[in-house]
Amino acid sequence: MPRWSEKSEKSFLIEHQGAERNICAEFQVCRLYDSGDIVMLHPAIIFPQDPTLMIGSSLTAACSVDSDLNLKADDLFWTLNGKRLPSELYTILNGTVMGVVLNNLNGSKQQSGDNLVCHGKDGRILAGSCLYVGLPPEKPTNITCWSKNMKDLTCRWAPGSEGEAYLHTNYTLKYKLRWYGKDNTCQEYHTMGPYSCHIPKDLALFTPYEIWVEASNRLGSTTSDIITLDVLDVVTTDPPSDVHVSRVGDLEDQLSVRWSSPPALKDFLFQAKYQIRYRVEDSIEWKVVDDVGNQTSCRLAGLKPGTVYFVQIRCNPFGIYGSKKAGIWSDWSNPTAASTPRSERVPGVCDPKSGEQNSTLRRELKQFFGWVKKHAYGCSNLSIKLYDQWRVWLQKSHKTRNQVLPGDKL
Amino acid sequence: MDANGAHHDPFALGIQQLRKIRVDLIPLMEKYVQIQGFDDLDFSRESASVEIGNWTEMAAEERLIANLSAFLELERQLKRVVEEQKDLLHPREHVFHGDLHSLLGQVGALREHLEQIGSILGLCDQWSSDITEVGATGGSMFEKKVRGYKVLRDLSVWSVRSVRDLRKLQRERERYMRESMKEVETLMERVETEIGRE
Numbered sequence: 075m076p077r078w079s080e081k082s083e084k085s086f087l088i089e090h091q092g093a094e095r096n097i098c099a100e101f102q103v104c105r106l107y108d109s110g111d112i113v114m115l116h117p118a119i120i121f122p123q124d125p126t127l128m129i130g131s132s133l134t135a136a137c138s139v140d141s142d143l144n145l146k147a148d149d150l151f152w153t154l155n156g157k158r159l160p161s162e163l164y165t166i167l168n169g170t171v172m173g174v175v176l177n178n179l180n181g182s183k184q185q186s187g188d189n190l191v192c193h194g195k196d197g198r199i200l201a202g203s204c205l206y207v208g209l210p211p212e213k214p215t216n217i218t219c220w221s222k223n224m225k226d227l228t229c230r231w232a233p234g235s236e237g238e239a240y241l242h243t244n245y246t247l248k249y250k251l252r253w254y255g256k257d258n259t260c261q262e263y264h265t266m267g268p269y270s271c272h273i274p275k276d277l278a279l280f281t282p283y284e285i286w287v288e289a290s291n292r293l294g295s296t297t298s299d300i301i302t303l304d305v306l307d308v309v310t311t312d313p314p315s316d317v318h319v320s321r322v323g324d325l326e327d328q329l330s331v332r333w334s335s336p337p338a339l340k341d342f343l344f345q346a347k348y349q350i351r352y353r354v355e356d357s358i359e360w361k362v363v364d365d366v367g368n369q370t371s372c373r374l375a376g377l378k379p380g381t382v383y384f385v386q387i388r389c390n391p392f393g394i395y396g397s398k399k400a401g402i403w404s405d406w407s408n409p410t411a412a413s414t415p416r417s418e419r420v421p422g423v424c425d426p427k428s429g430e431q432n433s434t435l436r437r438e439l440k441q442f443f444g445w446v447k448k449h450a451y452g453c454s455n456l457s458i459k460l461y462d463q464w465r466v467w468l469q470k471s472h473k474t475r476n477q478v479l480p481g482d483k484l
Numbered sequence: 485m486d487a488n489g490a491h492h493d494p495f496a497l498g499i500q501q502l503r504k505i506r507v508d509l510i511p512l513m514e515k516y517v518q519i520q521g522f523d524d525l526d527f528s529r530e531s532a533s534v535e536i537g538n539w540t541e542m543a544a545e546e547r548l549i550a551n552l553s554a555f556l557e558l559e560r561q562l563k564r565v566v567e568e569q570k571d572l573l574h575p576r577e578h579v580f581h582g583d584l585h586s587l588l589g590q591v592g593a594l595r596e597h598l599e600q601i602g603s604i605l606g607l608c609d610q611w612s613s614d615i616t617e618v619g620a621t622g623g624s625m626f627e628k629k630v631r632g633y634k635v636l637r638d639l640s641v642w643s644v645r646s647v648r649d650l651r652k653l654q655r656e657r658e659r660y661m662r663e664s665m666k667e668v669e670t671l672m673e674r675v676e677t678e679i680g681r682e
Contacts, residue, residue, distance in 0.1 A: 124625045156524025184521040185574050187625055197526060202626030242574050268576055 117143055118150075118192055118200035126206040126292040129181050129240070136173045137192030137201060147172040149195040154205075155188050179207045181240035208240030210294030214269070214287040217298060220402050221305045223312070223338035224394070227277055229260070230270040231287050231298065243291040247271040252282040252302060277305055279395070307399035311336040314348065314370075314387045314404075319412035326379035326415045332371035333387050336404065344394040348387055350374070351406065355382040380416035384409040494601050495654035499647050501594045506643040508587060513636050515580055519573070520629045527633065539645075544656050545607055547649050552602060554642050555595040558635065562588050565632040572628060591639065601653075 118139045127133055137152070139145045150172045152159040165173040172192070182188050187204030194200050212234020219229040229247055247260035260271035277283075283305070287298040314333040322328040335346055346368050351360040366372050377383060386409050392401030517523055542550065566584050573581050623631070 153525070155521050156526070184519065186520050186572065186629060189521050189525060189626060189629070191525065191626075199525075199527070199630075202624070202630065204625040204629070264575055264578070 116140070116201060117145070117194075120190065120192055120201045120203040122203065124187065124204045124206070126208075126241075127179055128293065129207055129209055130178055131207075132175065132177045133179060133205065134173060134175050135190060135203065136167060136171050139170045139172075139192075139200065141170050145170070145194060145200075150200070151193050151195075153189075153191045153193060155183050156191075179205070181209070182207045185240070185242045206241055206292050208291065208293060211238065211243045211289035211291050211296050213296050214245065214289050214298040217285060217287060217301050219285060219301075219303060220308045220310045221277070222310060223336075224279065224305060224309050224342070226275065227273045227283075227305060227308075228266055228270060229273075229285060229287075230266055233269055234289065234296075241291040241293065243289050245269060245271075246288045246290075247285065248288060249273065249283050249285045251278060252284050255283075279305055304397070306394050306397040308402060309339075309344075309391055309394050309397075310402035311339050311389055311391050311404050313407035314389050315407070317385065317387055317407050317410045319383070319385045319410045321412065321415055322373065324415055326417050327375060327377045329374045329377060329383060329385070329412055329414060330371065331374060331385055331387070333407070335370060336389055336391070339391050339394075342394055344391045347390045347392070347401075349390075349403070350385060350387050352383050352385045354378065355384065355411070360386075377414050379414050382411055382413045384411050386410070493654070494597070494604060495650045495657065498594065498597050498601060498650045499654075501590065501597060502643050502647050502650070505587065505590050505594065506640070506647075508583070508590070509636065509640050509643065512580075512583055512587060513633075513640065515583075516632060516636055519577060519580065520633065522629070522633060527637070544653050545605065548598065548602055548605065548607060548653060551642075551646050551649055552595070552598050555591060555598060555646075558639050558642060559588070559591045559595050561631075561635045562591055562639065565635050568628045569632060572625070587639075605657075 118137050120135055120137050122133075122135065125133065137150055139147065139150065147166045147168065147170055151161070152164065152172075152174045154176070159174060159176075163174050163176065165175070167173050174190075176190075182205065187206050189202055190205055191202040192200045214231045214233055216232040217229055218231075219227055221227050227249075231245070231247075233243065233245070245263070247263075248257050249260065250257050258273075260273050262272040262274065264270060265272040281304070282302050284300050284302055286300045289296050289298075314336060316334040317331070318333070319329055319331050322330050329352075331350060333348075339346075348366040348368070348370070350363040350366055350372055352363075352374060353360045363372065363374070374383070374385070386406040388406045389404045390401045391404075392399070394401075562584075566581070566588050569581060569584060
């Protein structure tokens with residue numbers, strides 16, 4: 075329990091009378107007369123008003139009641155975020171002023187500030203003050219930037235964990251040309267999530283930028299490390315357009331995919347690589363084909379017959395104007411759906427050899443995929459052509475076999 | 485009454501607008517209380533600024549003017565709150581701030597509609613619909629937080645009261661229309677009788 079000496083009480087009263095005047099001026103809660111008298115416009119005032127404090131620190135606050143209201147200091151009580159504070163923490167400073175001491179403060183429960191409230195005997199709210207308790211911001215980290223079609227620049231960063239937890243922190247992204255530029259401030263925040271900023275135009279190419287993030291809250295400010303980048307090295311693009319997925323004749327385990335390269339980059343010297351991913355309708359698991367290279371068509375093989383597949387493509391433009399960097403993948407295109415043909419051969423109990431044929435087919439397929447995996451996995455033209463030839467041969471041989479089968483039965 | 489009915493009946497349309505405000509206010513107030521840390525703070529002893537007074541004895545015109553003045557003042561106050569909260573709310577609460585803004589739009593639309601009803605009832609120009617006088621933003625953070633709460637709470641009280649008021653006005657209007665029709669019918673009958681005699 076805090077002990078108040080006569081001296082500390084006096085100095086507190088002098089101090090708080092000064093504070094009372096400041097609060098009067100700042101918050102217009104009372105009227106100051108030339109004589110020095112203060113007439114309150116509210117039933118009570120708390121000082122300090124809206125203080126900012128470090129976690130673990132202490133606060134001495136006072137509630138001064140309007141003397142005309144016939145309220146006595148010892149009738150008052152305090153709450154913090156609606157919870158009544160124990161009377162051991164109270165000190166009556168004079169007939170109309172009640173103090174409270176809060177030690178070892180925790181971080182604010184909400185970013186709008188903890189509510190320290192002075193109540194009358196009947197529980198009526200007489201005055202309140204918001205306490206902002208927290209820590210100074212920590213250095214923002216992991217700044218990553220990308221340029222969509224070389225026209226803009228968007229950057230994202232990670233906030234420091236502790237500084238953001240209790241107090242609202244402001245972030246400012248700044249950038250300048252490396253050797254001779256002046257500081258610029260990004261204006262469009264939260265475009266790609268809470269810690270992001272978008273620079274829409276006026277960006278130079280072939281000269282590196284220095285980029286950094288400044289974080290500030292009520293308790294201080296800090297700056298991230300500076301990253302250096304050339305816009306050409308961080309270019310991404312729109313997803314490929316005109317994605318078409320179609321059947322390959324009657325081949326029940328294949329689909330053909332073709333698309334157009336992103337139009338925005340057509341005029342620039344660049345290379346592109348593509349990735350395809352596909353999944354069956356009732357699954358969330360995507361299979362990725364990542365060695366499509368720079369082709370704008372591909373054959374998906376080994377699919378289930380009579381099944382709907384969703385297909386998406388993305389593009390990675392690299393080597394723009396000779397950039398040596400790896401490039402950044404675009405978003406995936408909207409899913410395009412297509413189904414594989416149903417298998418003509420319905421396995422049935424009437425066909426005594428169907429089980430045998432299936433196992434033969436499975437063995438042959440296994441062998442073929444083993445070979446493809448080893449020598450030409452993915453979508454190389456060679457493997458597709460070979461597979462097509464192999465399947466045509468297989469279907470022919472099945473037909474011949476089926477024509478013979480009825481005779482066998484008889 | 486269905487949407488078509490509301491389209492023709494200005495009172496029904498006003499009631500619909502009030503119901504929408506009421507429905508939107510419920511989650512908005514819950515969120516406001518949570519953001520400002522007012523969950524455990526008891527405001528029940530703070531009287532609402534809605535004075536019932538001699539409400540039951542009010543004449544139709546008085547009732548409408550009382551509603552108009554209330555919503556005009558609530559619109560002014562809410563505008564002030566929206567401006568204050570723009571600076572106070574965390575950027576991640578932009579959806580909530582958008583909802584407050586949308587509520588302000590709804591209150592403005594309702595106030596305009598009440599003015600139209602006033603014109604229908606022949607109560608033109610008895611009020612000033614200038615909402616540009618927002619009132620100086622100021623005061624401590626706590627005051628701003630409480631101000632927002634009180635405005636939402638008053639709006640909630642008025643959104644219930646006004647439905648009753650509009651219903652009452654609607655009934656009175658219908659009764660007046662019925663009586664007027666009856667008078668016309670009586671007059672027609674008398675005219676027909678007179679013609680018959682001749």
